[in-house]
Amino acid sequence: MEYIGNAGQTYMPFEENIHVPTLPYTPPAKPEPPLPELRLNAMAQSRGWVLTMQSQHFLPGVTAEMLDWWWANMEKGYYLWAPGSHKRFSWVREPWKYGFVRSAHMISESVGEGLPVFGGSGVQINRLDMDWFPFTETLEHVIVEGVFNAKDEFVDMTVHMWQDAPGGCVHSTAAVMNPRISEPPAFVLEMLAKDPEAKLVPPSSTDHGEYEASRWPVFLPTLYGLWKDHPDPTQSVPCDLRVEKTGAERWQYRTPSGTPQL
Numbered sequence: 001m002e003y004i005g006n007a008g009q010t011y012m013p014f015e016e017n018i019h020v021p022t023l024p025y026t027p028p029a030k031p032e033p034p035l036p037e038l039r040l041n042a043m044a045q046s047r048g049w050v051l052t053m054q055s056q057h058f059l060p061g062v063t064a065e066m067l068d069w070w071w072a073n074m075e076k077g078y079y080l081w082a083p084g085s086h087k088r089f090s091w092v093r094e095p096w097k098y099g100f101v102r103s104a105h106m107i108s109e110s111v112g113e114g115l116p117v118f119g120g121s122g123v124q125i126n127r128l129d130m131d132w133f134p135f136t137e138t139l140e141h142v143i144v145e146g147v148f149n150a151k152d153e154f155v156d157m158t159v160h161m162w163q164d165a166p167g168g169c170v171h172s173t174a175a176v177m178n179p180r181i182s183e184p185p186a187f188v189l190e191m192l193a194k195d196p197e198a199k200l201v202p203p204s205s206t207d208h209g210e211y212e213a214s215r216w217p218v219f220l221p222t223l224y225g226l227w228k229d230h231p232d233p234t235q236s237v238p239c240d241l242r243v244e245k246t247g248a249e250r251w252q253y254r255t256p257s258g259t260p261q262l
Contacts, residue, residue, distance in 0.1 A: 007078040007089035014088040014108040015117045015191075022084040022113070025214040027207075028057040031170040036137060038174050041249040044134035047178065051134075052156075053204045054174040057213045064141050064164045066224045067171070067216075071127075071143050071160075072100055072239035072259060076227065078107075080219040082212050085110050087117050092124055096234040100241070100258025101129040111206045116191065116198055123147060123187040125158075127258070130243060130251045132157065134176050138251060139163040141241045149185045154178050158204065171213065175204035 011017040038054050070077075078089040092104040104126045108119035128144040140163035147155045156177040162169050183189070191198050203209065230236035240255040 006091065007075045007086075010079070010088055013121060015120050017087050018110060018114055018117060020084045020110075020113060022082070022211065025211055027210045028059060028213045028217075030056050031058045031165070035139075035170060035172050038172070039136045040134055040176070041136045043249070044176065048180050049134055049176050049178055052175045052177050053209070054172065055209055055213075057171045057173075057210075058165065058168060059162075059171055059213065059216050060168040061217050061221050062168050064162055064169050066220050067160075067162050067169065068141060068239045068241045069224055069228070069236075070216075070220060071241065072096075072103070072237040073227065074105065077219055077223050080223070081215050082109065082208065083215075084113070085208065085211065087119075088122060090122075094237075095127075095239065095259050096237045099256075100239055101127050101253065102257070103127045109203060109208070111201050111203050111208050115201065116195070118201065118203060120187045120190045120194075123185065128157070130253060133251060134159065135174070136249055138243060139170070139172065140243070142243050142251070143241055147185050149181055149183055151182060153181045153183075155181055155185050168217070173209055173213070175202075 035056050038051065040049060040051055072095040075089060075091065079086050087108040087110060090106045092106050093102060095103040104124055106122040106124050108117050108122055110117045125145045125147060128146050132144050132146060139161035143160045144157055146157040149155055156175065159174045162171040188200060191200060227236040237259060239259050241258055242254045243251040244254055246252050
């Protein structure tokens with residue numbers, strides 16, 4: 001029997017689990033001073049990519065080390081990250097086995113009680129290396145996550161960046177899309193096949209990212225504290241997402257795979 005790392009029990013089928021409220025939350029404070037506004041680099045502009053969203057946060061009590069660990073261990077707290085909104089999580093390619101930049105996970109999530117679950121039965125999110133990084137500047141730690149269609153065309157990405165600051169860390173997130181694709185990704189085709197009139201509302205166009213960011217200070221320091229000294233690196237996966245500059249508008253991970261060799 002093949003083991004698939006996942007976030008635990010949840011209602012199935014995922015796309016029917018819509019009658020769950022989210023929790024009230026206070027949007028995170030912004031960094032002081034503000035971080036520079038993001039600008040697409042020459043590579044992204046040449047491919048016609050479009051910056052569709054960017055936001056900034058200050059996360060009190062959260063360190064860069066905690067966030068590095070979080071992205072390789074999301075199954076331990078995915079439903080705490082956006083309670084009522086996150087519907088499913090499973091690893092497609094686990095970081096301990098494939099390395100961080102070759103890992104992938106499957107999610108479904110909602111943007112409001114009673115609304116269709118975005119991602120249907122699941123959208124695969126792939127971790128990418130820094131060759132895909134689309135901006136002219138970055139913070140010290142980075143994750144680039146991308147979605148592809150059945151023709152292996154890049155559809156869109158989410159980029160998170162963060163670094164330590166007094167009392168916590170500063171964090172920036174952005175969404176970038178490719179308007180030149182020849183067909184939507186599989187999860188969109190699935191949703192439209194079930195309801196051709198469905199109005200697809202991507203989480204990046206709502207306050208979903210603010211909800212997620214507000215939750216990190218609530219649960220992540222405690223969760224990380226419970227796991228950080230765990231002796232099995234295949235169960236609490238170490239991760240180093242610091243980047244270093246290699247040229248004009250180019251960076252690489254200091255640890256090539258993002259995860260130490262196990």
